[in-house]
Amino acid sequence: MSETAAPALDLLEFRKVGKSFSSGRARTQALGSISFGVKPGEFVSVVGPSGCGKSTLLNLAAGLMRPSAGEVHYGGEAIKDINQRVGYITQRDNLLPWANVYDNIALGLKIRKMPQPAQRQLVEEFIDMVGLRHFERHYPSELSGGMRKRVALARTLIYSPEMVLMDEPFSALDAHVKLVMQSELLRIWEAHRKTILFITHDLTEAIMLSDRVIILSARPAQIKLIVEIDLPRPRDAFALQTNPDFIGLFSTLWNTLKSDLQLDVMGTR
Secondary structure (H helix, E strand, C coil), X not given: CCCCCCCCCCCEEEEEEEEEEEECCEEEEEEEEEEEEECCCCEXXXXXXXXXXXXXXXXXXXXXXXXXXXXXXXXXXXXXXXXCCEXXXXXXXXXXXXXXXXXXXXXXXXXXXXXXXXXXXXXXXXHHHCCCCCCCCCCHHHCCHHHHHHHHHHHHHCCCCCEEEEECCCCCCCHHHHHHHHHHHXXXXXXXXXXXXXXXXXXXXXXXXXXXXXXXXXXXXCEEEEEECCCCCXXXXXXXXXXXXXHHHHHHHHHHHHHHHHHHHHCCC
């Protein structure tokens, strides 16, 4: 009689998490009561209307702020300080303008005082991985938006965080560049299987990349729906959108989300 493997424990877990913000006498409840987990190696996307607290979830996971209610756990322990076991990629690439591609990618290794020979070998590997060979000595001002995102991705992945938090990293890119970057992220994720919590407004992007998609309501945010994305991997970002299963998933997510988006656009909340 074979033994059944125990299910993997969540690496990151939100336990009835609420978050409010105060400004003078005004108080805004961003998160209602949010509970979900992210397992090791899983790619989870969070989608919701503007201002519902999606980025707040990442800040809580990174230990940059504390919940007003509930707890956020990482590796089985409540987060009480800056979470140094995660990497964080924001909407802005935050590259150092005075540093070239090589030095921007090497930044985390230098901070950790990795020996130069090992540092050089690793940076060279990541330059190849994100397709920036021959651009090592270029500065951020000399790069396209997509290339800057590649640098930011390599700079975060190179020091091997257990988990990567990504806050709409491709939102500012043109549609065709965005599709290329989504394909690159899929390729890199398949190779390294990092745990990723990904924030996006784009349902197509969420389905294309994720193992699960979490739909949040308008604030104070509650979870409206969690959908398993059972499309086979590896995925082709260019071909996936014509897959009937993809179309069905998009319809399910859109029908859940659209009422809150309509309220958001009309300003009736």
